[in-house]
Amino acid sequence: MSFQALGHGITVIDTDFIRPGFDAAYLIVQDGRAAFIDCGVNHSVPRLLEALAAQGLGPEAVDWVIPTHVHLDHAGGAGLLMQQCPNATLLIHPRGARHMIDPTALVAGATAVYGAEEIARTYGQILPVPAARVREAGADETVQLAGRPLRIVDTPGHARHHFCVWDAASRGWFTGDTFGISYPECTGRGGRYLLPTTTPVQFEPEALHASVERLMAEAPVWMYVTHYGALGGSVEAVQALAVQQHAQIDQMVAAARAVQAAHPAPGPVRHQALRAACADIYVRAWQALGGPADPARIAEVLFNDIELNAQGLGVWLDRGTRA
Structure with a gap:
């Protein structure tokens, strides 16, 4: 249904x-x-x-x-x-x-x-x-x-x-x-x-x-x-979920800044690095809750979100926004 x-x-x-x-x-x-x-x-x-x-x-x-x-x-x-x-x-x-x-x-x-x-x-x-x-x-x-x-x-x-x-x-x-x-x-x-x-x-x-x-x-x-x-x-x-949310926002911001330091110019190389950084954060966080042992399975479930979140972080970096 x-x-x-x-x-x-x-x-x-x-x-x-x-x-x-x-x-x-x-x-x-x-x-x-x-x-x-x-x-x-x-x-x-x-x-x-x-x-x-x-x-x-x-x-x-x-x-x-x-x-x-x-x-x-x-x-x-x-x-x-x-x-x-x-x-x-x-x-x-x-x-x-x-x-x-x-x-x-x-x-x-x-x-x-x-x-x-x-x-x-x-x-x-x-x-x-x-x-x-x-x-x-x-x-x-x-x-x-x-x-x-x-x-x-x-x-x-x-x-x-x-x-x-x-x-x-x-x-x-x-x-x-x-x-x-x-x-x-x-x-x-x-x-x-x-x-x-x-x-x-x-x-x-x-x-x-x-x-x-x-x-x-x-x-x-x-x-x-x-x-x-x-x-x-x-x-x-709900409080436990909010803790997850706050922690991962901070992790994504830190990872995006690290990617920018290594790849200052926008483009495919930086985007792929942002994708990899997002995937790593999500794999570690989900596995910490007893999620799938295979990172590929996590990446499969979250494929769209990894891509779009990497795009969003790239736009944020290009705006020069400070967290």
């Missing part, structure tokens, strides 16, 4: 982006009203509506579509989903609103990273959302879903147009990419393995550290990550 109930009226939906267990959207239902947090890409929309129908609800019951940020694996299907949900308002970070209304620049930026052929194959046509149906969320604002408060908190570090959503009912954060990545395969005897995401082009380590701490200030029990699923189950389990 492409979706699973998590309790507290929350359903996790596999968007079928890239591979199973890679990219999630979340459905919250409260007293017959619904909200989607992140929505995958265009071909994900039927899955979202299927999960909604399983709750006995139609598209007219959706009050909110809430992408955590405008990267296409989180918001690529927003325009099509909004077409299907006539009563919904799209809630978005102020820095991202214009990209939902006119996705031209968003598509161009993604094309620069992935290439035009990949964008067309994976995402299809990114549809605009009418400006009248878009609402910008303040830096610390609460909206209501049938009386259930959903608090929006600005969380830069992965992207400047990123926010997270606090659900007091479940004591959980919908974290997008701020709290990192942990696929279902990322398990070991010591628990779930989590790694940061520095996907191009707005990685800022100081801001990411601060955003993680802002999330932890609520003593969350659950972290609903887009890649992938509900993590935690206790305050202590």
Whole structure:
């Protein structure tokens, strides 16, 4: 099944982006009203509506579509989903609103990273959302879903147009990419393995550290990550994941600076060195939790993330940003 109930009226939906267990959207239902947090890409929309129908609800019951940020694996299907949900308002970070209304620049930026052929194959046509149906969320604002408060908190570090959503009912954060990545395969005897995401082009380590701490200030029990699923189950389990996140951000920054010292000029040599440095950090961290003994298996699971994180670190180095 492409979706699973998590309790507290929350359903996790596999968007079928890239591979199973890679990219999630979340459905919250409260007293017959619904909200989607992140929505995958265009071909994900039927899955979202299927999960909604399983709750006995139609598209007219959706009050909110809430992408955590405008990267296409989180918001690529927003325009099509909004077409299907006539009563919904799209809630978005102020820095991202214009990209939902006119996705031209968003598509161009993604094309620069992935290439035009990949964008067309994976995402299809990114549809605009009418400006009248878009609402910008303040830096610390609460909206209501049938009386259930959903608090929006600005969380830069992965992207400047990123926010997270606090659900007091479940004591959980919908974290997008701020709290990192942990696929279902990322398990070991010591628990779930989590790694940061520095996907191009707005990685800022100081801001990411601060955003993680802002999330932890609520003593969350659950972290609903887009890649992938509900993590935690206790305050202590979430705290252990935050420790992993902070440690690896620092390790990646130190490794990137070491690579830059050895290879000052951007190019394929430096990029391959950044890839190797990222892979080494992730292999050691996952194996420390009792993960796969074979580094090649870890590199296989995390192939996309190693590549994109190396790209993001390269962009950060080229900006001359200081952690």
